[in-house]
Amino acid sequence: MAKKTVSTDDNVLILDGGLRGKFMFNIKNEIGRGKFGKVIKGRNMYTFEEIAVKIEPIDSVHLVKEKQYYNMLKVHHHTIEGLLEIYYTGNVGVKYVAMAMELLGPSMSELFTLCGNKMSLKTVLMIANQMLSRIEYVHHRKLIHRDLKPENISIGRPRQTLPFKESAEDTIYLIDFGMAKPYIDKNTKNHIMYNTEVGVFGTYQFMSANSHLEQSRRDDLESLGYVLLYLINGTLPWMKYFEEEDADVKSCGDMKKKITTKTLCADLPEEFSKYFDYVKKLEFIETPDYDVLIELFQTVYKREKFPDDNLFDWSNTQ
Numbered sequence: 144m145a146k147k148t149v150s151t152d153d154n155v156l157i158l159d160g161g162l163r164g165k166f167m168f169n170i171k172n173e174i175g176r177g178k179f180g181k182v183i184k185g186r187n188m189y190t191f192e193e194i195a196v197k198i199e200p201i202d203s204v205h206l207v208k209e210k211q212y213y214n215m216l217k218v219h220h221h222t223i224e225g226l227l228e229i230y231y232t233g234n235v236g237v238k239y240v241a242m243a244m245e246l247l248g249p250s251m252s253e254l255f256t257l258c259g260n261k262m263s264l265k266t267v268l269m270i271a272n273q274m275l276s277r278i279e280y281v282h283h284r285k286l287i288h289r290d291l292k293p294e295n296i297s298i299g300r301p302r303q304t305l306p307f308k309e310s311a312e313d314t315i316y317l318i319d320f321g322m323a324k325p326y327i328d329k330n331t332k333n334h335i336m337y338n339t340e341v342g343v344f345g346t347y348q349f350m351s352a353n354s355h356l357e358q359s360r361r362d363d364l365e366s367l368g369y370v371l372l373y374l375i376n377g378t379l380p381w382m383k384y385f386e387e388e389d390a391d392v393k394s395c396g397d398m399k400k401k402i403t404t405k406t407l408c409a410d411l412p413e414e415f416s417k418y419f420d421y422v423k424k425l426e427f428i429e430t431p432d433y434d435v436l437i438e439l440f441q442t443v444y445k446r447e448k449f450p451d452d453n454l455f456d457w458s459n460t461q
């Protein structure tokens with residue numbers, strides 16, 4: 144049933160979550176936008192905590208699905224490191240469905256710009272380390288994300304704004320589970336079947352070479368590899384196909400299939416090509432060995448003698 148909207152200004156809306164809080168936001172206070180809706184900064188009127196609200200048209204099914212997937216990720220109401228806390232999902236008036244959630248800092252896409260469209264090896268290795276743990280956790284909860292890209296990776300807010308929380312700007316968050324999918328069939332409890340007749344899910348620039356087929360855990364890992372290469376090199380070999388208004392997604396897909404890992408990872412430590420060799424050899428239903436992948440990047444970190452200081456390229460620049 145639609146919640147009643149109490150407002151003195153047409154732009155100010157309230158998502159009434161009962162005991163969970165009253166989440167007030169001005170529709171003009173947009174902080175992010177995706178294919179399906181907007182993300183707006185707001186406040187919990189009970190605690191005065193700043194929050195984020197994702198809104199979509201009332202007939203959209205994405206937020207409802209996303210909420211379900213966040214529920215799958217939760218264990219006994221504990222917050223999980225690097226995953227958003229969702230406060231409440233419900234209707235706002237007759238126009239919108241909204242999800243009130245923890246407010247995060249900037250996305251990796253914004254940080255990439257802030258860092259001059261390239262990130263250092265140290266920062267990328269630190270991102271790899273945290274992201275592999277996030278992905279391992281999500282997979283452990285029987286979900287695949289299917290849309291790993293810089294816009295869907297964020298950092299927490301500066302620690303001083305959150306005196307009672309662990310979240311901080313050195314915590315990397317994996318967000319936007321709107322494209323996620325369980326890879327375990329809830330009736331048979333088996334891994335979903337390989338299927339060649341599925342649509343394309345994800346974002347062309349970062350999706351795996353085989354993402355026009357049914358995706359599984361290996362595809363999330365391949366996408367993460369492309370994100371890391373993009374952040375460190377400032378581009379990907381197929382970005383040229385997206386320069387015109389009409390993107391040439393066919394050539395992009397062909398190039399991803401043909402390119403060797405050596406060419407893809409030229410000028411980078413050999414562990415990057417080892418990463419791709421490993422994930423591309425994974426079978427559809429195979430459980431990846433996340434520790435082996437984490438170890439690969441940690442080997443480079445140690446070899447380069449990078450300090451264990453938790454400082455990223457963007458630390459102290461915001």
Ligand SMILES: Nc1ncnc2c1ncn2[C@@H]1O[C@H](COP(=O)(O)OP(=O)(O)OP(=O)(O)O)[C@@H](O)[C@H]1O
Nearest residue numbers: 175176177178179180182195245246247250294319
């Ligand atoms: N909790 C949050 N706090 C701060 N910013 C956020 C939050 N959630 C999302 N954003 C920002 O809003 C942008 C869009 O969010 P999100 O990706 O969840 O929306 P979407 O409509 O599902 O997008 P997509 O088109 O990728 O599916 C993100 O890239 C991020 O910059």
